[in-house]
Amino acid sequence: MNATTQLRRNPKNSPQDAVLFDRELEELPPELRWREWILRVEAVIFAAAERVSREVLARAVDQNCSIELLIDDLRDELRDRRYDIVAVAGGWQHRSRSAYASAIRV
Numbered sequence: 001m002n003a004t005t006q007l008r009r010n011p012k013n014s015p016q017d018a019v020l021f022d023r024e025l026e027e028l029p030p031e032l033r034w035r036e037w038i039l040r041v042e043a044v045i046f047a048a049a050e051r052v053s054r055e056v057l058a059r060a061v062d063q064n065c066s067i068e069l070l071i072d073d074l075r076d077e078l079r080d081r082r083y084d085i086v087a088v089a090g091g092w093q094h095r096s097r098s099a100y101a102s103a104i105r106v
Helices: 030-047 054-058 067-077 098-105
Strands: 005-008 019-022 083-088 091-096
Touching: 030 054, 030 067, 030 091, 054 067, 054 091, 067 083, 091 098
Parallel strands: none
Antiparallel strands: 005 019, 083 091
């Protein structure tokens, strides 16, 4: 196991149920690796009830990966969506765009 492959265990499961989590994704070509990291970052932010710190996001990607560049690319992808990723208190959060505030209040 390399430095960025982590062993994830569910405390309710036995050691046989351990799953390796590959952060580096070395088997993927660079463009697919980057895409997977973007999707991971989006998934972590989407699943969180509160802002997600850089440190938390860094656990899902390669240790040498730039979280800020991933966020920039993700925000580019979300440009035409009704929501965005915004910086909040040193982290990031999914937020609806202000143009849809009145629809959300209904």
